[in-house]
Amino acid sequence: MRTVFLHGERDIRVAEVPEPEISTGRDAIVRVVAACVCGSDLWGFRGVRAIEHARQMGHEFIGVVERVGADVKRVKAGDFVIAPFYICCGTCVNCRNGWTVHCLNGGFWGTAIEGEGDSNGAQSEFVRVPLADGTLVVVPGGQPADELIPGLLTLADVLPTGHHAAISAGVTKGSTVAVVGDGAVGLCAIIAAKRLGADRIVAMSRHADRQALARRFGATDVVAERGDEGVAMLKEMFDGVGPDIVLECVGTKESMDQALRSARPGGQIGFVGVPAGGPELPVGTMFNTNVGVRGGIATVRDYIEELLPEVLAGTLEAGAVFDTEMPLTEAPAAYAAMDERRSVKVLLRP
Amino acid sequence: MRTVFLHGERDIRVAEVPEPEISTGRDAIVRVVAACVCGSDLWGFRGVRAIEHARQMGHEFIGVVERVGADVKRVKAGDFVIAPFYICCGTCVNCRNGWTVHCLNGGFWGTAIEGEGDSNGAQSEFVRVPLADGTLVVVPGGQPADELIPGLLTLADVLPTGHHAAISAGVTKGSTVAVVGDGAVGLCAIIAAKRLGADRIVAMSRHADRQALARRFGATDVVAERGDEGVAMLKEMFDGVGPDIVLECVGTKESMDQALRSARPGGQIGFVGVPAGGPELPVGTMFNTNVGVRGGIATVRDYIEELLPEVLAGTLEAGAVFDTEMPLTEAPAAYAAMDERRSVKVLLRP
Numbered sequence: 178m179r180t181v182f183l184h185g186e187r188d189i190r191v192a193e194v195p196e197p198e199i200s201t202g203r204d205a206i207v208r209v210v211a212a213c214v215c216g217s218d219l220w221g222f223r224g225v226r227a228i229e230h231a232r233q234m235g236h237e238f239i240g241v242v243e244r245v246g247a248d249v250k251r252v253k254a255g256d257f258v259i260a261p262f263y264i265c266c267g268t269c270v271n272c273r274n275g276w277t278v279h280c281l282n283g284g285f286w287g288t289a290i291e292g293e294g295d296s297n298g299a300q301s302e303f304v305r306v307p308l309a310d311g312t313l314v315v316v317p318g319g320q321p322a323d324e325l326i327p328g329l330l331t332l333a334d335v336l337p338t339g340h341h342a343a344i345s346a347g348v349t350k351g352s353t354v355a356v357v358g359d360g361a362v363g364l365c366a367i368i369a370a371k372r373l374g375a376d377r378i379v380a381m382s383r384h385a386d387r388q389a390l391a392r393r394f395g396a397t398d399v400v401a402e403r404g405d406e407g408v409a410m411l412k413e414m415f416d417g418v419g420p421d422i423v424l425e426c427v428g429t430k431e432s433m434d435q436a437l438r439s440a441r442p443g444g445q446i447g448f449v450g451v452p453a454g455g456p457e458l459p460v461g462t463m464f465n466t467n468v469g470v471r472g473g474i475a476t477v478r479d480y481i482e483e484l485l486p487e488v489l490a491g492t493l494e495a496g497a498v499f500d501t502e503m504p505l506t507e508a509p510a511a512y513a514a515m516d517e518r519r520s521v522k523v524l525l526r527p
Numbered sequence: 528m529r530t531v532f533l534h535g536e537r538d539i540r541v542a543e544v545p546e547p548e549i550s551t552g553r554d555a556i557v558r559v560v561a562a563c564v565c566g567s568d569l570w571g572f573r574g575v576r577a578i579e580h581a582r583q584m585g586h587e588f589i590g591v592v593e594r595v596g597a598d599v600k601r602v603k604a605g606d607f608v609i610a611p612f613y614i615c616c617g618t619c620v621n622c623r624n625g626w627t628v629h630c631l632n633g634g635f636w637g638t639a640i641e642g643e644g645d646s647n648g649a650q651s652e653f654v655r656v657p658l659a660d661g662t663l664v665v666v667p668g669g670q671p672a673d674e675l676i677p678g679l680l681t682l683a684d685v686l687p688t689g690h691h692a693a694i695s696a697g698v699t700k701g702s703t704v705a706v707v708g709d710g711a712v713g714l715c716a717i718i719a720a721k722r723l724g725a726d727r728i729v730a731m732s733r734h735a736d737r738q739a740l741a742r743r744f745g746a747t748d749v750v751a752e753r754g755d756e757g758v759a760m761l762k763e764m765f766d767g768v769g770p771d772i773v774l775e776c777v778g779t780k781e782s783m784d785q786a787l788r789s790a791r792p793g794g795q796i797g798f799v800g801v802p803a804g805g806p807e808l809p810v811g812t813m814f815n816t817n818v819g820v821r822g823g824i825a826t827v828r829d830y831i832e833e834l835l836p837e838v839l840a841g842t843l844e845a846g847a848v849f850d851t852e853m854p855l856t857e858a859p860a861a862y863a864a865m866d867e868r869r870s871v872k873v874l875l876r877p
Contacts, residue, residue, distance in 0.1 A: 270766045271792050276817065279792035345819065416620045433810065442621050442629035445821070452814050457807030460783065460820075464802050467626065469695065469821025471795070473814040 179527065181300035181508045182231045186224030187516075189234070189509040197305030200294050202246035205309035207258060211330045212238040212299045212525045213499070214511050215262075216360050217451055222512050225453070233287035234508075235300030235525075236262040237333035239326070242313070243303070251310045257320055258313040259485075260299070260306060261478040262334045264290055267311030278476040283308060300508060302527040314481045321489070327496030327524055328488040331365065332481050335522070336495040338449050339365025340484065341475035342424040343373055346447025350374030355411055355419075356396070357435050358426030359387040361498040361522040362449060364394055366424045368495055371395030372487075379420065381407060381435070387521065390497060403435065411439045418442060425472070428453045440468045448472035499524040529877065531650035531858045532581045536574030537866075539584070539859040547655035550644050552596035555659035557608060561680045562588040562649045562875045563849070564861050565612075566710050567801055572862050575803065583637035584858075585650030585875075586612040587683035589676070592663075593653070601660045607670055608663040609835075610649070610656060611828040612684045614640055617661030628826040633658060650858060652877040664831045671839070677846030677874055678838040681715065682831050685872070686845040688799050689715025690834065691825035692774040693723055696797025700724030705761055705769075706746070707785050708776030709737040711848040711872040712799060714744055716774045718845055721745030722837075729770065731757060731785070737871065740847060753785065761789045768792060775822070778803045790818045798822035849874040 178196045183189055197206060212235050221228060242256045252258065265272055265280035272280050284290040284307075287298040293307035306312055314332075321329060339362050348354055352375045356366050359382035370378050371394065379398040380391035388399045400410045412419050419441040425432055428450025436446045437459070449472050458470055487493040501520040503511050504527075511523035528546045533539055547556060562585050571578055592606045602608065615622055615630035622630050634640040634657075637648040643657035656662055664682075671679060689712050698704055702725045706716050709732035720728050721744065729748040730741035738749045750760050762769050769791040775783055778800025786796045787809070799822050808820055837843040851870040853861050854877075861873035 270768055274768075274791065274793060276793040279817070345817075418620055418624075441624065443624060443626040443826070448810075448814070452810045458810050458813075458820070460798075460802045460808050463808075463820065464798070464823040467629070467695075467821075467823035467826070469819060470808070470810075470813065471817075471819025471821065473817035476793070476817070 178302035179505055180298060180302070181234045181505070183221050183228060183234050184231045185228050187222060189222065189512045191506055191508055196303050197297055199244060199246050201307065202248040203293065203308055203310070205245040205249055205252055205306045205313065206243040207238070207240040207260065207304050207306055208243050209238045209240040209299065209302055209304060209527045211326050212301070212505070212527070213330060214515050214523050214525070215334060216362065216515070218512070219516055220453070222516060233298030235298040236286040237330060238299035238304060239329050239333060240304070241320070245309060249309045252313050252315060257316040259316060259329060259332045259481055260304070260313055261481065262286070263478070264296060264307050265311045265478055266308050272311065275479050276476050277478040278474050280311070283311070300505065300525060302505070312478070314478070314485070316485065325489065327499040328493065330524060331495040331498060332484060332488060334477060335361040335498060336365045336368065336484060336493065337477035337480040338362050338475040339367070339426070340369040340480050341477065342366045342426060342447040342449040342472055343369040344447070345472040346422045346424060346445045348373040348375050348422055351376045352422050353377045353415055353420040354422045354424060355379040355381060355439055356424045356426060357381050357432045358450060359384060359391060360426065363426035364390055364498055365495050366426050367391055367394040367396050368493055370424065372493065379411065379414065393497065394494065404431070407435055408438045415441065419444065421445070422447065425450050433458070437462060437468060443467045446470045446472070449475055498522045502526065528652035529855055530648060530652070531584045531855070533571050533578060533584050534581045535578050537572060539572065539862045541856055541858055546653050547647055549594060549596050551657065552598040553643065553658055553660070555595040555599055555602055555656045555663065556593040557588070557590040557610065557654050557656055558593050559588045559590040559649065559652060559654060559877045561676050562651070562855070562877070563680055564865050564873050564875070565684060566712065566865070568862070569866055570803070572866060583648030585648040586636040587680060588649035588654060589679050589683060590654070591670070595659060599659045602663050602665060607666040609666060609679060609682045609831055610654070610663055611831065612636070614646060614657050615661045615828055616658050622661065625829050626826050627828040628824050630661070633661070650855065650875060652855070662828070664828070664835070666835065675839065677849040678843065680874060681845040681848060682834060682838060684827060685711040685848060686715045686718065686834060686843065687827035687830040688712050688825040689717070689776070690719040690830050691827065692716045692776060692797040692799040692822060693719040695822040696772045696774060696795045698723040698725050698772055701726045702772050703727045703765055703770040704772045704774060705729040705731060705789055706774045706776060707731050707782045708800060709734060709741060710776065713776035714740055714848055715845050716776050717741055717744040717746050718843055720774065722843065729761065729764065743847065744844065757785055758788045765791065769794065771795070772797065776800050783808070787812060787818060793817045796820045796822070799825055848872045852876065
C-alpha cells in the first residue's frame with residue numbers, strides 16, 4: 178500500500194509498504210477514505226524539530242473497517258469510523274475520568290504501543306488500529322454522503338480540538354470571546370464558542386479568506402491588529418478591560434502573550450496551541466490579574482459522539498476548513514501548500 | 528492614636544500618630560476592634576522585599592464605624608463592619624463583574640488612593656476607609672459576641688482567600704482535593720473545600736498542631752511528605768494518578784511544583800500563594816497533562832456576604848486559626864511569633 182514518510186526537512190515522500198495485519202485480537206484494519214495534513218505536521222517538515230530517521234506521517238483519518246481482531250466487540254467489518262488523533266483503551270482510570278488523550282495504555286499514530294504492536298501513520302491507504310474498541314467511533318447509518326466527508330474528518334482532530342479550547346476556558350451562554358489564531362483549529366474554536374452560546378466572538382486574523390470563514394463560522398468581529406495594538410483594540414471593545422475569555426490556538430510565545438494580556442481581570446485562557454519553545458507562563462502576572470490558563474492536548478475522543486450528530490445534520494460546517502483536496506500521491510504538494518499558507522488545510526484521498 | 532510601622536528588616540515599631548479625619552465625603556472612620564498579622568506581612572519583615580521608607584502595616588481589620596462622610600449611604604456610625612484587605616468602589620466594570628480586588632478606583636491599605644486621599648494601615652486604633660460604601664461589609668445585629676471576633680476577622684482575608692483557591696479550582700461536590708500549605712490560608716482552603724462538597728481532602732502538613740487543626744476543619748487525610756515522595760503518596764492515594772484538584776497556598780517555587788506534579792491528568796490547580804520569585808509556570812507540562820492553573824489575589828469582598836452567615840452561626844470555625852492574641856502595643860512580638868512559626872496567626876487588639 179502507499180504511505181507517507183518524512184525523511185528530513187522539506188523531504189516528504191510517498192512510499193510503497195506492506196499492508197498492515199491484524200495481530201493482537203484487539204486491533205482492526207481500516208481502509209482510509211480520507212486523511213489530512215495537520216498544522217503540527219509542519220513543525221517536522223520545516224525542520225524545527227530534528228528528524229533522526231524517516232517518520233510515518235498523519236494522525237487524522239476516517240474510513241471503513243476491513244477486518245477486526247477476535248476480541249473486538251464494538252466495531253465490525255463494514256463500519257464507517259472516525260479515528261481520533263490518538264489510540265486509547267477506553268477502560269483505564271484516565272479514560273474513565275473522561276481524559277482518553279491521557280490513556281495509560283494508548284499512544285500516537287505511527288509509533289509502537291507497548292503490548293499492542295506498531296501503529297502506522299494515517300496518511301496511508303490502510304491503518305492498523307490497536308485497541309480498536311476504545312479508539313474508533315462508528316458513524317451511524319453506514320457510508321455517509323460524499324459531501325459529509327470533510328466535516329467527518331474534522332472530528333478526528335481540529336473540530337474537537339477547537340471545542341477543547343472552548344471547554345477548557347469555560348465558554349458558556351453570554352461569554353465574550355477572542356480567538357488568537359486563524360488556522361483550522363482557531364476557526365473550529367469559533368464554531369465551538371458559538372455552539373456553546375458565546376455572545377460575541379472576535380477572530381484575530383489578518384487574512385481576508387480566513388476572516389470570511391471566521392465570520393461564516395460565527396465570529397461577530399474581526400481584529401487584524403496584533404501585539405500592543407491588538408491588546409488595545411480588544412480592551413476598547415470590551416468595556417476597557419477586555420473579553421472574558423481568550424482561546425489561544427497557535428502555540429507561540431507571541432500568541433500566548435497576546436492571550437494573557439487581552440483577557441479581562443478574572444478572565445480565562447483556553448489553550449490548544451502546541452507550545453513551541455515557550456516562554457513559560459508569567460505566574461506573577463496571572464496572580465495579579467486572576468487570569469487562569471487551562472488547556473493542552475485535546476481529549477478529542479471524549480467529544481466526538483457529542484459533536485457527530487451536528488456534523489451529520491450539517492449544522493456544524495467545520496468541513497469548510499478543507500479548502501484543498503488532493504490524492505494521497507500528491508502529499509508533498511499538500512505539505513508545501515500548507516507550509517506556504519496557500520491552503521488552510523488539505524484533505525488527502527488515498 | 529497608636530499604629531504600627533515597619534522600618535526595616537525585623538524592625539517593627541508601634542508609634543503615636545494623629546487620628547485620621549474624614550475628608551472626601553465618601554470615606555468613613557472605623558475604630559478597630561481587632562486586626563492581625565498576615566503571612567504576607569512577613570516578606571517585608573524578613574527583608575525579602577527591600578524597604579525604602581517606613582511602611583504602615585496591616586490590611587485586615589474589623590471594627591465599629593465612628594463617623595461617615597456626607598455621601599456615604601450604605602454604612603452609618605455605630606455599624607460593626609468587616610473591611611476586606613483592599614479598598615474598592617463597588618461600581619466600576621471590574622467590581623460589577625465580581626472582581627472587586629481589581630477595582631479601577633481602589634487600592635491597598637496604607638497607600639494613597641488617587642482622588643480619595645491616604646488610607647492608613649490596619650494595625651492601628653483607627654482606620655480611615657476611602658470609598659466606604661464599596662469597601663465595608665456591615666455585620667447584621669450590631670456588636671457581635673466576643674467569641675465571634677476571631678471568626679469575623681478571618682473574613683477580612685484568610686477565609687475568603689482559602690475560598691478563592693477552592694472556587695478558582697472549581698471544587699464541587701465529590702471533588703478530591705489536596706491542599707499544599709498549612710498556614711492560615713491553607714487551613715481556610717480546607718474549610719472552603721469541605722463547604723463546597725469535596726469528598727476527600729488531603730492536608731499536606733508536617734506540624735502536629737496544624738495537622739490537628741486541618742482534621743478539625745475537614746481534612747480526611749494528612750500527608751507529611753514533600754517533593755517526589757509527596758507526589759508519589761498523592762498519586763498512590765488516588766488511583767495512581769492523583770487528586771482532581773490541588774490548592775496551592777504558599778507561593779514558592781517548590782509548592783507550585785508540588786501542586787503541578789500532584790494533580791491528575793485533566794486536573795486543576797487553584798493558587799493563592801503570593802508568588803515569591805517564580806519560577807514561571809511550565810507551559811509544556813501543562814499542555815501535556817491538561818492541568819489548568821487559575822487563581823491569584825483573592826477577590827474577598829465578593830465572598831464576604833456569602834460566608835458571613837455561616838461564621839455568625841458558628842458552622843465555619845475559621846477563627847481557630849488565631850492561636851495567639853496580643854495587644855497592639857506588642858506588635859513586634861506578634862511578628863516574631865509568626866516569623867518563628869510559634870504561632871499560625873496572631874490577633875491584635877488595639
